[in-house]
Amino acid sequence: MKEWIRYAALMMAIAATMPPLSAQVKYEKETRIEEEEVPERARQFIARIAPTKNENWYREQNLKGVAIEVKLKKEGDRYSIKFTEEGEILDVEKEINWKQIPAEPREEIEEELEEMFDRYRIEKIQVQYRGSAQDLITYIQTGKQRKVKKSMQYEIVVNGKRKGKYHLYEATFDREGDDESLERILTRRTDNMEF
Amino acid sequence: MSLPINSHWKMQFNAEHRAILLPEWRHSAAEPEWGYEAERLDLTIFASRRYRIDQSFAGGYMLRFIDQDLVHRLRQQWTRVFRERAFRWAYRMAADQTFFSDAAAIYRWRHRLTIEIPLSGQEVDPREFYVKANNEYLFIFSDRSPQWESRWIPLLGYTFSDRNKIETGLDYRRTGRQGADALHNFWWTVQWYVSL
Numbered sequence: 001m002k003e004w005i006r007y008a009a010l011m012m013a014i015a016a017t018m019p020p021l022s023a024q025v026k027y028e029k030e031t032r033i034e035e036e037e038v039p040e041r042a043r044q045f046i047a048r049i050a051p052t053k054n055e056n057w058y059r060e061q062n063l064k065g066v067a068i069e070v071k072l073k074k075e076g077d078r079y080s081i082k083f084t085e086e087g088e089i090l091d092v093e094k095e096i097n098w099k100q101i102p103a104e105p106r107e108e109i110e111e112e113l114e115e116m117f118d119r120y121r122i123e124k125i126q127v128q129y130r131g132s133a134q135d136l137i138t139y140i141q142t143g144k145q146r147k148v149k150k151s152m153q154y155e156i157v158v159n160g161k162r163k164g165k166y167h168l169y170e171a172t173f174d175r176e177g178d179d180e181s182l183e184r185i186l187t188r189r190t191d192n193m194e195f
Numbered sequence: 196m197s198l199p200i201n202s203h204w205k206m207q208f209n210a211e212h213r214a215i216l217l218p219e220w221r222h223s224a225a226e227p228e229w230g231y232e233a234e235r236l237d238l239t240i241f242a243s244r245r246y247r248i249d250q251s252f253a254g255g256y257m258l259r260f261i262d263q264d265l266v267h268r269l270r271q272q273w274t275r276v277f278r279e280r281a282f283r284w285a286y287r288m289a290a291d292q293t294f295f296s297d298a299a300a301i302y303r304w305r306h307r308l309t310i311e312i313p314l315s316g317q318e319v320d321p322r323e324f325y326v327k328a329n330n331e332y333l334f335i336f337s338d339r340s341p342q343w344e345s346r347w348i349p350l351l352g353y354t355f356s357d358r359n360k361i362e363t364g365l366d367y368r369r370t371g372r373q374g375a376d377a378l379h380n381f382w383w384t385v386q387w388y389v390s391l
Contacts, residue, residue, distance in 0.1 A: 030316040031323070058316055071317075159248050165202055166248040187248070187278075188318065189357050191197045192327070192388045193285040193309050194251055194274045195207055195241065 023162075026170050026183035030058040030069070039087025042068055045133055046081070049074065049140045074140065080126070089133045092140060093126040093155065101125070101154060101177075108177025109154065116171065116182060120160035123168070128153045153180065197390040207241035207253070213382070235261040241270075250275045268293045272305075282312045287331075299338040307331035311352070325352045327362060340373040348384065358390040 035043065038057050046052065053073040060067045060082070067090060068083045082090040101109065113120055129139055130151040139148050152175040160169050168185040198206040218232035241255035251274050259266035272289035287307040294300050311319065311327045319325040329348040335341065350364035366382040 029320045030318065031320065032315045161247075168248060189197070189390055190251075190274075190276045190283075190285070191207070191390060192352070192360060192362065192386070193276050193283065193311065194243070194253065194272075194287065195209060 023169060023182045023184045025063070026185045027063055029061040031061075033057050033059050033068075038068060038070075039083065039085065041087030042070070042083040042089075043087075045083070045087075045089055045137070046070060046072070048137050079140070089136060091128050091130045092136045093128045096125050096127050098122060098125060101127075105154070105173070105175060105177030109156070109173050112173065112177065112179045113156075113158065113160075113171065116169075116179070117158065117160035117162055118164075120158045122156060123159055124157040126155045128155055149175065157185070197388070199390070203245050205243050205245075207239075207243055207255070209237070209239040209241070209257075211235075211237040211239070213237075235259055239268075239270075249277065264296060266293060266295055281317045282310060284311070285309045301335060301337040303336070304334040305331060307346075319352070319354050321354055321356045323354055325354065326350065327352050327364075340375075342370055342372050344368055344370045350384070350386070360388045362386045362388075 035055075035057055037059075046055065051074075055070055055072045058069045058071070060069050066085050068085060068087070070079075070081050070083075072079055072081070078095040080093040082093075084090060098106070113122075128151075129136060129145070129148040131139075131148040135147040138144055145152070154173045154175075154177075156171045156173070158169045158171055159166065162169075168187055170183045170185055172180040172182075174180055196208045198208070200206060213234045213236075215232040215234050216229055217227050218230045237257055237259045239255050239257040241253045243251050243253035245251050253270075253272050253274070255270045255272075257268040257270065259268065268291055270289060270291040272287055274285055274287040276283060276285040285308070287305070287309070289305040289307070291303050291305070292300060293303070308330050309327065311325055313319040314324045314326065316323065327350040329346065329350075331346040331348075333344040333346070335344060345368070347367045348364060350362040352360055352362040354360040363383075363385045366384040368378075368380040368382070370378040370380070372378070
């Protein structure tokens with residue numbers, strides 16, 4: 001009940017502050033948590049992909065509910081791994097650069113972005129996989145995508161101009177490079193950095 | 196206090212009061228006692244225009260009440276805020292012109308770096324603490340000697356909501372003067388930001 005009230009309050013606060021938009025809105029509130037607060041299954045998942053570096057755990061409140069997220073580095077790559085509150089794996093995201101997207105989907109994505117925005121600059125690219133815990137662990141450990149390839153998505157954070165206004169967006173594309181969704185990221189006010 | 200007009204423009208109203216808690220000490224009394232001396236009150240109004248997602252241009256006018264006198268100041272500034280993985284930082288370049296009733300005007304050229312680091316998570320979310328630090332350099336031109344000032348301002352902040360945050364900390368100012376010893380000023384500052 002308490003969660004429901006918090007969710008409703010969050011929705012109302014966002015609705016009250018937002019102008020009408022064709023893109024959906026993305027909102028996330030991350031709070032750092034200690035490893036002891038992390039569900040056992042999530043900790044076991046991370047233990048199975050050891051060694052990792054710079055592990056930081058977060059509780060993430062988003063418009064869909066609550067998730068547990070760990071951000072870490074493994075062999076030079078940055079991962080974000082998301083779990084349910086019970087510790088069940090949801091998805092694995094790895095940061096990549098533009099050139100790491102295969103040529104065909106990359107050209108498709110470029111065309112889609114040019115259609116979506118008058119001007120844009122790519123801020124971050126993540127490739128996302130979903131699947132069973134074992135298949136995702138195999139992917140992280142070996143890079144083999146065979147069993148998780150179907151779920152592959154590209155999440156691209158774009159600083160873009162649409163309808164004369166600049167905003168931060170998260171655009172999602174499938175593995176062929178076709179657009180799946182476009183969400184506007186709510187950015188924080190900067191008054192205390194300007195004055 | 197910030198008042199958004201539309202997605203590009205906003206007005207910013209600042210009220211700043213400065214008080215001295217050891218006024219007798221300031222006036223070289225032999226045995227200083229705690230007291231209260233209202234030193235100045237600044238009222239400022241800015242018009243600010245956002246440019247792209249991360250930049251803003253602002254122009255403002257300040258009226259200062261000090262020693263039963265009025266001081267007028269104009270300010271122009273450009274700010275760019277950079278969002279990094281786990282913190283934000285900003286660069287501000289500004290110029291201001293200060294006019295007195297009984298003295299020549301003072302012109303200042305200012306460069307400021309600001310960093311804001313959340314103490315929980317990767318962004319400062321509602322009901323979270325953060326640390327912020329300003330480092331500003333001012334080049335001051337007047338009919339007296341040219342001066343330069345550096346300011347170091349470490350702050351602890353708390354955000355009640357994205358529209359309401361408070362910051363407090365030390366404000367250290369070192370003013371260098373040609374042919375004289377530098378002046379050192381320490382202030383304790385409390386800043387409250389509200390957006391309507």
